[in-house]
Amino acid sequence: MSLEVANLSLRKAGKTILSDIGFTAPRGQVTGLIGPNGAGKSTLLAALLGFTPSSGHVRFEDQDLMAMTRRDRARLAAFVEQSANTEERLSVRDVVALGRIPFQSALASANGAEDQAVIAAALAETGMTAFTARRFDTLSGGEQQRVHIARALAQTPHLLLLDEPTSHLDISAQLQLLALLRRKAMAGTTVLLALHDLDLAARFCDHLVVLKAGTLAAEGAPALVLDPALLHHVYGVRARLLHDAFAGHSVIVYDEAIPEALPHNPD
Numbered sequence: 102m103s104l105e106v107a108n109l110s111l112r113k114a115g116k117t118i119l120s121d122i123g124f125t126a127p128r129g130q131v132t133g134l135i136g137p138n139g140a141g142k143s144t145l146l147a148a149l150l151g152f153t154p155s156s157g158h159v160r161f162e163d164q165d166l167m168a169m170t171r172r173d174r175a176r177l178a179a180f181v182e183q184s185a186n187t188e189e190r191l192s193v194r195d196v197v198a199l200g201r202i203p204f205q206s207a208l209a210s211a212n213g214a215e216d217q218a219v220i221a222a223a224l225a226e227t228g229m230t231a232f233t234a235r236r237f238d239t240l241s242g243g244e245q246q247r248v249h250i251a252r253a254l255a256q257t258p259h260l261l262l263l264d265e266p267t268s269h270l271d272i273s274a275q276l277q278l279l280a281l282l283r284r285k286a287m288a289g290t291t292v293l294l295a296l297h298d299l300d301l302a303a304r305f306c307d308h309l310v311v312l313k314a315g316t317l318a319a320e321g322a323p324a325l326v327l328d329p330a331l332l333h334h335v336y337g338v339r340a341r342l343l344h345d346a347f348a349g350h351s352v353i354v355y356d357e358a359i360p361e362a363l364p365h366n367p368d
């Protein structure tokens with residue numbers, strides 16, 4: 102089943118942050134959530150899982166996600182936040198093991214054979230096996246980001262939400278992560294991720310949802326959505342999506358910088 106969002110609106114501090122958002126993230130596909138800074142991407146991801154009160158409907162696998170208990174929802178959906186807080190003194194293995202909590206009884210720890218196998222697989226898939234025994238707070242930003250992704254994978258989610266999961270990753274790690282998410286989608290996981298990099302969005306996403314100032318600006322296949330008029334309307338840039346025959350995929354070409362929009366340096 103797809104993730105179906107309808108009429109989702111949200112206010113914070115007396116201000117409308119999201120207004121009547123509706124879209125579908127198709128099952129087994131990678132859907133990219135794009136839009137400028139402040140468009141509402143992080144707010145929307147948190148609202149989908151009921152972390153922030155909102156009005157509207159969010160359905161997945163025939164269930165109302167916002168009405169589910171936290172534990173039931175965590176058995177179905179995992180969320181990699183932009184900057185997650187994690188107990189500083191935990192080992193990498195223990196952070197990833199947090200992903201098994203929704204599947205445990207009150208007293209059991211994540212030491213069953215299945216838990217062990219799932220945790221080991223999540224560490225391997227994110228390239229973090231060698232860091233298993235390291236303390237989480239000694240890791241670099243990119244390493245910590247990969248551990249958070251491993252923790253989400255350890256939840257074996259049917260729905261995987263990620264908020265800018267590539268923000269701390271080097272280019273190789275970005276490509277590996279997007280390829281991993283594609284494999285997860287092909288295996289049946291519904292993936293929805295907020296992204297700033299439109300090249301990655303064009304190349305790896307099956308479907309795009311575009312937000313502008315808390316409203317839905319467009320939804321559809323990257324080749325249809327990323328057209329010059331939309332890119333200008335949403336981002337205020339002149340850009341085109343070109344097919345690069347050498348690379349074998351599409352790339353965004355920006356026709357001009359916008360110097361007047363850059364900070365002025367008096368020197």
Ligand SMILES: Nc1ncnc2c1ncn2[C@@H]1O[C@H](COP(=O)(O)OP(=O)(O)OP(=O)(O)O)[C@@H](O)[C@H]1O
Nearest residue numbers: 113114116118136137138139140141142143144145
């Ligand atoms: N508690 C709050 N009170 C008032 N405004 C808020 C609050 N939280 C978020 N906002 C505003 O809501 C808007 C959407 O924020 P959000 O973080 O969802 O955007 P985003 O698309 O994820 O941005 P970015 O790309 O910069 O991460 C922003 O204008 C932000 O300032």
